[in-house]
Amino acid sequence: MLEGDLMSDSNTVRTDLLIIGAGPAGLAAAIHAADRFKDNADSRKIMVIEKGKEVGSHILSGAVLKTEALRELLNDEEFHALPFDSEVMVDETFKLSESGSLKLPMHLPYMNNAGNQIASLGAICRYLATLAEARGVEIYSGFAVDDIWYEEGKVVGVKTKDTGVDHQGKRLKNFQEGTKVRADITIFAEGSHGSLAQKLLKRFDLDGGKNPQIYSLGIKELWSVPQGRIEAGTLYHTFGYPLRSDEEFGGGFIYGLQDNKVALGLVVGLDYADPTFDIHAAMQVWKQHPKIADLLKDGSLMEYGAKTLPEGGYLSMPKLYDDNFMIVGYSAGLVAMPALKGVHLAVTSGMCAAKTAVVALFKKDTTSAGLSRYAELIEASRIHEELYAVRNFRQSFQGGLFQGAMKFGVQLLSRGSCPFSGDLKTEPDETTLQPLSEYRGVPFKERFAEKLHFDKKLTFDKVTSVFYSKAMHDEEQVPHLHINDLERFKRINIGQYGAPCQYFCPAEVYELHVDKEGDKTLRIHAENCVHCKTCDIKSPANGITWSVPYGGDGPDYDYM
Amino acid sequence: MALTIISLMKQVPLPSEMRMGEDGLMDRTKAKSIINIDCSFALEAGLQLKKEHPDAKLIVCSMGPPSFEVSLKKALAMGYDEAYLLSDRKLGGSDTYATGLALSKLLEHLGFSKKSKEPFVIVAGRQTSDGDTAHVPSQVAENMGIPQATFIETLESDGEHIVAKRIIEGGYQMMRLPMPCALSLTPTGIPPRRPNLKGAMRARHQKITVFNVDDIGIDHSKIGLSGSPTIVAKVTNIVSDRAPVMMSEGGDAKTLVSDLITNIESGKTSLETKEKKAAKAKKRPDFPEVDFRQGARGILTWAEIAEGEIIRPSLELLTPARELANALGNETKVMTLLIGDHVDALAQTLIEYGSDEVIVVNDKRLKEYLVLPFATIFPISLPILIRKLLFLLQPRQDVNWHRVLV
Numbered sequence: 001m002l003e004g005d006l007m008s009d010s011n012t013v014r015t016d017l018l019i020i021g022a023g024p025a026g027l028a029a030a031i032h033a034a035d036r037f038k039d040n041a042d043s044r045k046i047m048v049i050e051k052g053k054e055v056g057s058h059i060l061s062g063a064v065l066k067t068e069a070l071r072e073l074l075n076d077e078e079f080h081a082l083p084f085d086s087e088v089m090v091d092e093t094f095k096l097s098e099s100g101s102l103k104l105p106m107h108l109p110y111m112n113n114a115g116n117q118i119a120s121l122g123a124i125c126r127y128l129a130t131l132a133e134a135r136g137v138e139i140y141s142g143f144a145v146d147d148i149w150y151e152e153g154k155v156v157g158v159k160t161k162d163t164g165v166d167h168q169g170k171r172l173k174n175f176q177e178g179t180k181v182r183a184d185i186t187i188f189a190e191g192s193h194g195s196l197a198q199k200l201l202k203r204f205d206l207d208g209g210k211n212p213q214i215y216s217l218g219i220k221e222l223w224s225v226p227q228g229r230i231e232a233g234t235l236y237h238t239f240g241y242p243l244r245s246d247e248e249f250g251g252g253f254i255y256g257l258q259d260n261k262v263a264l265g266l267v268v269g270l271d272y273a274d275p276t277f278d279i280h281a282a283m284q285v286w287k288q289h290p291k292i293a294d295l296l297k298d299g300s301l302m303e304y305g306a307k308t309l310p311e312g313g314y315l316s317m318p319k320l321y322d323d324n325f326m327i328v329g330y331s332a333g334l335v336a337m338p339a340l341k342g343v344h345l346a347v348t349s350g351m352c353a354a355k356t357a358v359v360a361l362f363k364k365d366t367t368s369a370g371l372s373r374y375a376e377l378i379e380a381s382r383i384h385e386e387l388y389a390v391r392n393f394r395q396s397f398q399g400g401l402f403q404g405a406m407k408f409g410v411q412l413l414s415r416g417s418c419p420f421s422g423d424l425k426t427e428p429d430e431t432t433l434q435p436l437s438e439y440r441g442v443p444f445k446e447r448f449a450e451k452l453h454f455d456k457k458l459t460f461d462k463v464t465s466v467f468y469s470k471a472m473h474d475e476e477q478v479p480h481l482h483i484n485d486l487e488r489f490k491r492i493n494i495g496q497y498g499a500p501c502q503y504f505c506p507a508e509v510y511e512l513h514v515d516k517e518g519d520k521t522l523r524i525h526a527e528n529c530v531h532c533k534t535c536d537i538k539s540p541a542n543g544i545t546w547s548v549p550y551g552g553d554g555p556d557y558d559y560m
Numbered sequence: 561m562a563l564t565i566i567s568l569m570k571q572v573p574l575p576s577e578m579r580m581g582e583d584g585l586m587d588r589t590k591a592k593s594i595i596n597i598d599c600s601f602a603l604e605a606g607l608q609l610k611k612e613h614p615d616a617k618l619i620v621c622s623m624g625p626p627s628f629e630v631s632l633k634k635a636l637a638m639g640y641d642e643a644y645l646l647s648d649r650k651l652g653g654s655d656t657y658a659t660g661l662a663l664s665k666l667l668e669h670l671g672f673s674k675k676s677k678e679p680f681v682i683v684a685g686r687q688t689s690d691g692d693t694a695h696v697p698s699q700v701a702e703n704m705g706i707p708q709a710t711f712i713e714t715l716e717s718d719g720e721h722i723v724a725k726r727i728i729e730g731g732y733q734m735m736r737l738p739m740p741c742a743l744s745l746t747p748t749g750i751p752p753r754r755p756n757l758k759g760a761m762r763a764r765h766q767k768i769t770v771f772n773v774d775d776i777g778i779d780h781s782k783i784g785l786s787g788s789p790t791i792v793a794k795v796t797n798i799v800s801d802r803a804p805v806m807m808s809e810g811g812d813a814k815t816l817v818s819d820l821i822t823n824i825e826s827g828k829t830s831l832e833t834k835e836k837k838a839a840k841a842k843k844r845p846d847f848p849e850v851d852f853r854q855g856a857r858g859i860l861t862w863a864e865i866a867e868g869e870i871i872r873p874s875l876e877l878l879t880p881a882r883e884l885a886n887a888l889g890n891e892t893k894v895m896t897l898l899i900g901d902h903v904d905a906l907a908q909t910l911i912e913y914g915s916d917e918v919i920v921v922n923d924k925r926l927k928e929y930l931v932l933p934f935a936t937i938f939p940i941s942l943p944i945l946i947r948k949l950l951f952l953l954q955p956r957q958d959v960n961w962h963r964v965l966v
Contacts, residue, residue, distance in 0.1 A: 011756070011758060012758075013757065013758050013761055049757070138761070138764065140757055140760050140761070142754075143756075143757050143760070160756065160757045163753065163754040163756070164753055164754070172750075172751075173608065173750045174604060174750050174751055174752065174753035174754075175753075176753045176754060176755070176756045176759075177756065178756065178757070179756050179757035179758040181757065461811075463811075476751070511812075513812075550754060551754070552754070
């Protein structure tokens with residue numbers, strides 16, 4: 001078996017089913033495919049490649065999980081060994097004003113979490129990885145796949161990133177060429193706005209005719225608080241302050257965990273207009289609200305992280321397959337609004353892809369036609385059921401909270417459709433910013449003038465936050481963030497918008513440097529990057545492209 | 561002739577997560593682990609050597625608990641051919657003396673010794689981040705009776721010799737050693753390569769051979785705590801007893817500078833001086849004391865010379881030497897060994913800094929620091945032996961010995 005995998009061409013290996021990404025979707029696909037192969041006495045091999053240092057290093061989520069999909073994936077014994085943190089016991093929603101809060105007497109639609117489990121998704125993935133490896137799946141973490149391998153225009157595998165180059169890409173003495181992996185089927189499970197998935201969407205026009213995908217940026221902190229502050233299993237969701245209902249869409253979450261830990265964060269839609277809006281700072285402002293400040297008093301920050309999530313829903317879902325490949329999980333845009341639940345859908349999509357792959361490999365037909373069953377399975381699954389009914393949800397709120405609530409109210413009765421306007425389109429995030437000269441609202445720094453001094457006890461500056469994400473990148477590599485057109489960037493992104501990347505990046509990667517003559521240049525501190533992808537999504541005029549750095553680089557989350 | 565490159569490697573806790581157990585021994589189970597940084601440079605040096613010698617065999621060896629297999633696998637993924645682990649509970653608590661012995665026994669068991677017909681070179685990291693002694697590579701070399709070079713940055717081989725660049729104060733030396741020999745590598749050379757996926761796949765299926773102490777025939781009394789002349793008596797966290805002072809804060813150059821100026825002007829950057837606390841009476845330690853001295857007395861220090869001057873650390877060393885001598889009482893003397901070429905004039909400086917007696921050894925061959933000659937001079941400079949040995953060392957009669965007294 002081994003000799004067949006390590007091909008004689010010095011840098012090529014092969015496998016049967018290749019999965020890129022060891023998140024819930026990728027691991028579910030691996031586990032389910034392994035089970036299916038075993039049922040058929042099929043000895044085909046499964047390989048998973050993960051860019052984080054270990055499984056879980058790059059996984060960040062709230063997370064409040066619906067458990068049905070995991071129940072389908074695993075047997076009873078394995079399911080009961082899942083390292084959930086606590087079952088949801090208290091589930092309340094608050095509307096915040098600057099110093100007050102109003103508890104809502106009922107749950108918002110789709111926001112009832114009774115029976116769900118709070119968990120660290122990283123811990124869940126680490127456990128799923130052990131189950132996959134026990135089934136013979138080979139997981140390789142610390143390896144970055146930066147390119148797709150095509151033959152005759154079709155995907156035949158991938159290539160991992162060359163290592164041992166300097167900033168300009170020149171080979172150093174410890175250069176190691178990346179490995180080419182040939183696979184009969186490749187499943188792309190890279191998570192939100194996957195860099196390879198983006199390439200596939202373009203090349204095969206997978207999103208033609210669909211709504212452009214739109215995203216939110218979620219920033220999360222894990223805290224240790226004094227005993228008795230909050231019970232494990234407590235869920236608080238907030239909306240309102242510091243977000244303005246006609247400007248920003250989103251809200252906060254606070255989850256009580258075991259051992260006096262608290263997971264909390266702010267999730268904000270990236271379709272806001274203020275080019276100086278700073279989501280990381282907004283979260284620090286949110287924490288200063290008495291309700292939250294009191295919760296965190298005398299506590300200590302343990303971890304910090306940030307990640308985007310796709311919110312376009314059903315109408316932004318691209319075609320998810322073509323010859324020899326399928327896309328699963330968040331890369332496929334599978335998140336159910338308004339509760340932002342995607343893990344169970346990721347697991348479901350992983351299982352659908354696995355079922356499809358096993359059959360296609362058996363029939364030796366991995367072409368687009370052979371994989372079309374994947375789309376059928378998705379449509380017949382809870383994915384369709386859950387996403388279709390809220391397909392116009394997020395778009396409705398692009399015009400403001402009140403409008404959105406009205407429209408959504410109607411959709412609740414019309415089974416998700418917009419009876420008067422037809423299905424709604426989305427405005428892509430990179431087009432919603434207004435140039436500095438045109439923005440008529442109160443700019444961010446003015447809105448929160450007295451709240452932007454961070455005391456490093458309750459509130460933290462970005463660089464300190466990055467420290468708590470444990471993000472590290474090898475300095476000897478080509479910086480993984482690329483300005484697509486320097487001249488255009490200077491003219492538009494800096495000139496017209498004032499370099500919004502310096503505000504929306506939650507890791508202070510981008511610094512606008514102004515020299516003595518007033519000349520402005522952008523400095524990129526790629527080492528800080530936490531791999532959230534906001535810059536690739538939000539930068540006006542397609543200013544920045546995020547590509548994958550060396551494997552093992554990036555944050556190292558423990559319990560996020 | 562087929563060259564073998566042997567890399568000695570240790571797995572250490574991630575520096576940010578080091579924990580001590582109650583018994584003073586490193587608690588390895590609780591922290592995430594990495595290959596010791598210096599060792600990873602040694603691993604890479606071995607791989608670089610293979611580039612010029614494609615037929616060379618690459619072996620990686622380690623002594624430690626079973627968890628070290630993770631790092632050995634990583635070394636295999638980098639390109640090493642074979643991996644050996646010496647693992648046995650009886651080795652727990654070994655100091656560097658016992659470790660050096662154990663590793664040399666392992667290598668002997670694998671067929672590598674001074675008498676080996678085929679050439680081999682041992683590459684090791686300079687020191688570990690959890691031990692910081694830098695002893696083991698030298699002790700392995702001494703146990704095996706082979707030449708060694710430390711603080712090596714890069715190396716090459718012509719098949720019979722190793723030519724290595726050694727980092728010294730203010731520059732470097734080019735060393736030429738016959739094989740077999742041992743080298744310790746600094747973390748300044750070529751950084752370790754990241755394993756590629758193909759290497760990782762190959763390593764997954766490669767076996768690591770594990771030996772225990774009986775497999776390789778080590779005397780149990782020579783390892784573990786009982787075989788270790790030094791023990792860790794106490795480990796303390798260094799705690800600063802004054803509050804940190806914020807010199808300046810800011811996100812860009814302009815803010816940083818103006819903040820610094822403001823702080824200086826307002827006095828925020830001044831240090832508080834606290835009164836010195838009264839020195840606590842020193843307790844005698846509670847482990848058994850054994851007197852090995854056999855009547856010998858005195859504290860001996862060595863003055864290192866760089867570019868014609870005594871280096872500062874050698875002068876600073878005289879302060880604790882003086883304190884130890886005073887604590888021992890009985891008019892214990894501090895003696896300093898000064899080795900070099902025409903270095904008599906420097907002896908006076910040493911007396912001024914606290915030495916009672918300076919032993920000067922002059923020879924133009926001793927102008928540059930070399931391990932073996934300098935190390936040989938140490939034992940024979942001890943006052944008791946000097947007169948007797950001057951007659952034994954005929955070839956060295958031209959060496960100028962004298963003692964400078966206060």
